[in-house]
Amino acid sequence: MYKLANSGWLKHFDFMVNDIFLLEAAFIFSYIIRFGLSSPFDVPIYAVLGVILPILHIFIVFFTEEYSGILRRGYLKEFKAVLQHNCMLVAMVTLYMFATQQAASYSRSVLFTFWGINLVFTWLGRALLKRALLLAYSNEKNLSYMLVVTSKAVAERTIDQLQKEKYSDYIIKGLAIVDADMIGQTVQGVPVVATDDTLHEYLRTQTVDGVFIHVRNSYDEIVAITDSLLAMGITVHISLDHVSSEMPNKVVEEINGYTVLTTSIKMATTRQLFIKRAIDICGGLAGLLATLIAFIIFAPIIYIQSPGPIFFSQERVGRNGRRFRIYKFRSMYMDAEERKQELMAQNKMDGFMFKMDDDPRILPIGKFIRRVSVDELPQSINILKGDMSLVGTRPPTVDEYEQYELHHKRRLASRPGLTGMWQISGRSDITDFEEVVKLDTEYISNFSLGLYLKILFKTVGVVLGKKGSV
Numbered sequence: 001m002y003k004l005a006n007s008g009w010l011k012h013f014d015f016m017v018n019d020i021f022l023l024e025a026a027f028i029f030s031y032i033i034r035f036g037l038s039s040p041f042d043v044p045i046y047a048v049l050g051v052i053l054p055i056l057h058i059f060i061v062f063f064t065e066e067y068s069g070i071l072r073r074g075y076l077k078e079f080k081a082v083l084q085h086n087c088m089l090v091a092m093v094t095l096y097m098f099a100t101q102q103a104a105s106y107s108r109s110v111l112f113t114f115w116g117i118n119l120v121f122t123w124l125g126r127a128l129l130k131r132a133l134l135l136a137y138s139n140e141k142n143l144s145y146m147l148v149v150t151s152k153a154v155a156e157r158t159i160d161q162l163q164k165e166k167y168s169d170y171i172i173k174g175l176a177i178v179d180a181d182m183i184g185q186t187v188q189g190v191p192v193v194a195t196d197d198t199l200h201e202y203l204r205t206q207t208v209d210g211v212f213i214h215v216r217n218s219y220d221e222i223v224a225i226t227d228s229l230l231a232m233g234i235t236v237h238i239s240l241d242h243v244s245s246e247m248p249n250k251v252v253e254e255i256n257g258y259t260v261l262t263t264s265i266k267m268a269t270t271r272q273l274f275i276k277r278a279i280d281i282c283g284g285l286a287g288l289l290a291t292l293i294a295f296i297i298f299a300p301i302i303y304i305q306s307p308g309p310i311f312f313s314q315e316r317v318g319r320n321g322r323r324f325r326i327y328k329f330r331s332m333y334m335d336a337e338e339r340k341q342e343l344m345a346q347n348k349m350d351g352f353m354f355k356m357d358d359d360p361r362i363l364p365i366g367k368f369i370r371r372v373s374v375d376e377l378p379q380s381i382n383i384l385k386g387d388m389s390l391v392g393t394r395p396p397t398v399d400e401y402e403q404y405e406l407h408h409k410r411r412l413a414s415r416p417g418l419t420g421m422w423q424i425s426g427r428s429d430i431t432d433f434e435e436v437v438k439l440d441t442e443y444i445s446n447f448s449l450g451l452y453l454k455i456l457f458k459t460v461g462v463v464l465g466k467k468g469s470v
Helices: 010-037 044-064 074-097 108-135 152-162 201-207 219-230 270-305 335-344 365-370 374-384 406-412 431-447 450-465
Strands: 142-150 168-179 190-195 212-214 233-239 251-255 256-263 311-317 321-331 389-391 417-419
Touching: 010 108, 044 074, 074 108, 108 406, 142 190, 142 201, 152 168, 152 212, 168 201, 168 212, 190 201, 201 406, 212 219, 219 233, 270 321, 270 365, 270 374, 270 389, 270 450, 321 374, 365 374, 365 389, 374 417, 389 450, 406 431, 417 450, 431 450
Parallel strands: 142 168, 142 212, 168 190, 212 233, 389 417
Antiparallel strands: 233 256, 251 256, 311 321
16 A cells, blocks of 8 residues: 555564464364364363463564564575574473473373474465465565666665665666766666656656665655655665654654665555554455346346446556556447547546447446445455455546656555545535545545545445535
8 A cells, every 4th residue: 555664564464374273273182182173172271271272372483573584484494593493492381380280181192292282283274384484575566666766876785785685666667877978777686767867757657666765866866855755655774864843754664774764645554554454354245145146136237228238347557556457337439439539529527538418329228336336246266366445446447547746646555446525525626626636635644444444434325425426
C-alpha cells in the first residue's frame, strides 16, 4: 500500500506463524505418542501448556532476534539456531513447571518427545518456507521497483552497494544521473533512464515504487527534488546528510549498508497492513460467492440483451503505475468502447474521466446492475489476487493514466479499491477530476483502519440507498 516502516517484519511474521503452527503440531504429536489417541486432549495441565508454549516461543524470539538474517543462513546454521531455540524453550518450560510446583504432573517423556519432534518440524518447516520465500524473491512481480537518483561520480559505488544484498524487497529498475546525460548507458548492469531534466516525466509514465537519492547536490536541491516526488505520491529514500524537518512521516532505515531517511505521504504499520489484507481476503471470498449467485441470475439476461461475453475485462492502472486486468459483469453493448469517442462531447466530467447521463451504450439490465453495484462483484477476483483492495482509489484506464499530470499520480500511491472516498461522497454529483484526486489523496494521507472500516460501512449505505451509483 504505502511505504512500510520496516518491511523486514513481514518476513519475521511469516516465520513466526510458521513456527507457532509447527510447535503446536509437535506438542499434539508428542501427547499422542505418549498417551495414545484414546486419551482425551483436554487434560487441564496439558491444555494450559499448549497455551504457554507459543507465549514462551514469542518471548525467546523477541529477545534473541533469531529471525534476523534467517534467509541468508545455510541448512547447518539453521539447524544450530533451531537446536538452540528448542533447548531454551524446554528449559523455560522446565522452569515454569518448577516454579508452579507441577513438575510431577507432567510426563518427562512427553517433554523430551516434544523437544525432538519440534526440532525436526521447525527445521524442516523453516527450510521449506525459506525456499518458498526465495522463489518469491526471484519473481520481479513480488518486488518493489526502485529508481536510483545519483551523480556520475558516485553512481557505480552506489549501485554496487545497493546490489550487495541478495534477498532484497526491491529491484533497481533504473538510474537517473543528475549531472550528466548518460541515457542509454549502463552502470553495473543497471540502465541509465533519465537525467535531471527528464526525471519527472520518466516517473510519470513508468512503474516506480520508490526513489533512492544519493547525490552531492545542495540541501535546497535535495529538498526540491524530494518535494516534487512526494507530490507524485512516490516514496523517497534520502541519505541522512540531507534532513528536512518538514518532510512528512519520516523513518530512519538501512538499505544495504546505507542509512537513509525515508519519507512518504503515509506510513502504514505492519499490523495495519496485515489486518487490512485479512479483511480484503474475507471480503473477496464473500464477493466471489456473491459473484457466482449473480452470474446465475443475470448472465442469461445479459446474453439475451446483447449476445457476447458475460464478463467485461479491461486493462487498468493500479498501485504506482502497475498494469492489471479488471473484471466486471458486462453492462454495456459489445461496441461500447468504439462508440466512446463519438460521445466524448457529452462527457460531464471535467478532467481525465468519462461519464455522461443516459449513456446509450448501457444495456437495460446494465442500468439496474450498475445502480445496485452488482457489476462490480467480479472485482473480488482482483482483490484476492492483490491487484485491488476493498477500499482504495478508482483504477484509471490506460488512456486516462497517460494524460496524467505530475500531481495526479499520487492517487496511485495505494492499491485501487472497489470503493473509496469518491464513491461515498456522491460520485454522480462530482464532475471535477481534481476533486476526485483531492478525495483520493485525503484517504491515502489519512489512512487508518478506522477510516478503512468507515468507508466500507458507508458504502453499504450508499448501495442500499442507491445513491451516486449510476
